[in-house]
Amino acid sequence: MKPIVHDSKCGASEGACKVIKICPVEAISYIKINEPITNRNVECNTSSNCGCSCGCDCDDNSNDCGGSLYGRIVIDYDKCTGCGICVEECCGSAIEMID
Secondary structure, X not given: XXXXXXXXXXXXXXXXXXXXXXXXXXXEEEEEOOOOOOOOOOOOOOOOOOOEOOOOOOOOOOOOOOOOOOEEXXXXXXXXXXXXXHHHHOOOOOEEEEO
């Protein structure tokens, strides 16, 4: 089993993503990209500090914030142990375990 990130659900920004900070083997990082992720539809109708960089007030029940279009969370599978902590801690449910 390994985690995958669904870019369309992830609106994390470089300095605020919780899973980057809590990964015990530092297998998760943020990269800037040249092309926007145009299908990104971040649900940030939560009061948690999720790291969403969409610029909206996460307490306003908005469901179509857009997210950070020029960045993504990546997983280094050479480091990843498949512990699943990132799946449990991702506030946007953007990470899931697959076979």
